[in-house]
Amino acid sequence: RIQTQNKIIEGLKVQMLGLQEKIFRRKIKMKDEYGNEFPEWEFKNGGDLFYNATNKNHNSDLPILAITQDHGAIPRDSIDYQISVTDKSVESYKVVEIGDFIISLRSFQGGIEYSNYRGICSPAYIILKNKCEIEKLFYKYYFKTVDYIKLLNKKLEGIRDGKMISYAYFSEIPLPYPNLKQQIEIASVLHTFEEKIEIEIRILKGYSRQKQYLLQQMFV
């Protein structure tokens, strides 16, 4: 049963990727509530939609965020990974607001991260804030697509450990800019799908616990 469940999850993940690809390459077109197709997407440069925020106005009392590829931006306390932190450097940390995007030192591998938290992070990261009205979830998914990561890598030369993607570089990359309604529509579709996967993962965890319990009973 656990194996079957694993397969279901894998299958859903593949579907999720396929869905993202289709949506962002505009192979499926969404329709609005009246059944009309949305207008063609516009494309804007990253610099037109986001600006580079460097806000250091904090009293070192905000939680320190770790920028991970797996979970995006999360508080350092909630992951099992201790990093050497020097107290003095915390003073120069940048403030991250809820809904900001963060270009990490590894963005050429895992895309651009989205923050659900308010906190501070190392100044080596670039904080992006939206200039005009956007559906953040839409871009959250877009920044994680394989296509976009490929775009990020396209112009990068000599990729090596710790290579930084500068804001200037980001701002030159075109981003899709469908109208707001469509952005929300797409974001909600993807979000629903993601939730579905999470539910399946929870079921899997339930199975695993059951198995452990049963095994324990057998040997008692």
Added chain:
DNA sequence: GCTCTGTAAAGAATTTCGGA
């Protein structure tokens, strides 16, 4: 040994300051 995050230090840019 490899991958991953984050620091420290070097380098670049911007602002401040003083003298003419």
Added chain:
DNA sequence: TCCGAAATTCTTTACAGAGC
């Protein structure tokens, strides 16, 4: 008031340390 130098702030990069 303008120019150049010094100081400060911001950006970039090499590499350290944690965990597998």
